[in-house]
Amino acid sequence: MTVTLADVAARARVSPATVSRVLNGNYPVAASTRERVLRAVDDLDYVLNGPASSLAAATSDLVGILVNDIADPFFGIMAGAAQTQIGGPGDGSGRAGGEKLAVICNTGGSPERELTYLTLLQRQRAAAVVLTGGAVENPEHQAAMAAKLAKLADAGTRIVFCGRPPLPEGDALVAALAFDNRGGGRRLTEHLISLGHRRIGYVAGPRERTTTRHRLEGHREALHAAGLDDFPAGGGPGDGSGHRAADDDPLVVHGPYDRRSGYEATLELLRRAPDVTAIVAANDTVALGACAAVRDQGMRIPQDISVAGFDDLPFSVDAVPALTTVRLPLFEAGARAGRLAMGKENPPPGGIATIAAELMIRGSTAAPRG
Amino acid sequence: MTVTLADVAARARVSPATVSRVLNGNYPVAASTRERVLRAVDDLDYVLNGPASSLAAATSDLVGILVNDIADPFFGIMAGAAQTQIGGPGDGSGRAGGEKLAVICNTGGSPERELTYLTLLQRQRAAAVVLTGGAVENPEHQAAMAAKLAKLADAGTRIVFCGRPPLPEGDALVAALAFDNRGGGRRLTEHLISLGHRRIGYVAGPRERTTTRHRLEGHREALHAAGLDDFPAGGGPGDGSGHRAADDDPLVVHGPYDRRSGYEATLELLRRAPDVTAIVAANDTVALGACAAVRDQGMRIPQDISVAGFDDLPFSVDAVPALTTVRLPLFEAGARAGRLAMGKENPPPGGIATIAAELMIRGSTAAPRG
DNA sequence: ACAGCCGTAGCAAGCGCTTTCTACGGAAGA
């Protein structure tokens, strides 16, 4: 029924071993033989049996990319960029070399799914795994992840973090690309403060997420430095204690990273503190929801209230007014993560690189009235 | 080094065959034995070897989802939805049953990559393939696709189209979910006409794409019905001849499905026909770019010019003014495609279902001045 | 002219799992 290596070998009048070697190209084969084999492959329309090949070679050409929400361009951009460095041909150049199958796995932000996908990838003996976006900061889950990743690494799977800090116990790690969420958050709020804002609301992401915590800590650092915090700041970088007072702060509302949540959290915020003159959102998507809420309350942006986001997704520049935000080089980071996963690029010194976040000042923020 | 089935068998004091049967659960195994095996699996931290399993069973648990651009929420939403029906546990219910690995493959809209991914999936003996979004209408490529898909189908891979019409020669097909792009396009333009617009520009998607053509044909149908076309309309549904005059129409500009293209194409359009009172964009992303261009030319939306999109992506309702567009039930369609791919749902009668597109009238369209 | 090499190709042993077929023991039927 299906064509096998042996069929090709028979047609080319060589042994299966030779066909295999031609196909893998890592063993000297005479040009004439090679050509004969290639023609046979073509004639027979032969397609390698992946599982058989992976079994025999004890490796596979699968690379897993884990994302929290593929419907969110934040992840789509990174994943797509990573895939350009990994998948099929069309890397721009020819089709030679490490042709791997990049697979994007959508965890939906669920720790269990994250672990399940990792197991599935482990089953497939994946060549590499790229973990994107914020991690869940639950000790139990972190331990499970560390264990799982250690096993993967043991099995020869390369591990790359993209947009999240490596695990504390991460010896399994190969490379980590972390965004400077804290610094970005700090500069954004500093910008608002320099504009004259004193009461700044914060629509945060989900609790127990590294991105959420880091951005919020940056925000608090800026407030603290300006003496604007009723609540203790998060301390310097590396000091995790910033988590402490978060739950009591009336100017901070948590919610998922989506538009609807941004809308509702903003309404709640305005109810709690009608005197805020600026709102910082956990990310651009949330900021869009916040803008809608602000408008529905009859207020203008930025005249009555300033709004800022984070990430600088493509649509942010088109918002009206254009959204002040913090630009993260998502595409570049994703591509670099892809390269690291392929072993095309050396890991940064120390295994971890921090990627700068750039403040983008646009029309949605202005000095408060009065 | 790594734990194998045999190790588990030894520890549980049973044969490898029994362990396999416990794990696959499709053969009677005494409860006591099963439990013993399961404990051994747990103790040893055993993980099935996917390739070996796939090789022996001649099937795999991979499901491929092909998308044109994963950074575009249009695809992200569909792919994510499909994955909820396919991947890991957390389908909501327990972890039983068809636990498969949904993999998203980003073709970047390139025909070659599309084919390559299909080959890669064929290599892996994928259980199913979901093709999303518009197809490239190049005869050569279509033939290659048809051949490839036929081979996949022969090998037992289920094929599902989501958001694209099935291939003409598509006997390989299992199920197709097509959006009513033509009808949606028609109703959108009818709406504009009913508002009083007579000169309507159209920022189309890339040529040779089914979505592009169908949406444009709908637009032309509406113009034609109102006697507004200087150029012949596309004829009724099913008549492919609408393609004919497209290239000459000064009111139509083609470009990729991205924001930047929308911006530039709009500028070009306004240069060519400064008297247009409305602009229809190929999709919402392009519409955003169009809005920016319109504004940069010092015009207001919708007072000076109306703008409309297509898809109703999440951000469209937050544009200012909110974007008039055509809503496509992307999530529902994606989920259904996922179910079809899993064989959880029966294919629609005739193998193809057309999914309705709903006109969403919002603030970005209004009657022209004067 | 002979030993020794190098460049190529083939042999054959798995890789770890699934699955058919066989085997065994006890329960039920005669």
Added chain:
DNA sequence: TCTTCCGTAGAAAGCGCTTGCTACGGCTGT
């Protein structure tokens, strides 16, 4: 009590490929 059958477990034959090792010519070096 003996046969038949059912429920359950094992033996073993691959699935299609990779790869270490062996083998075979023809060259080169002496």
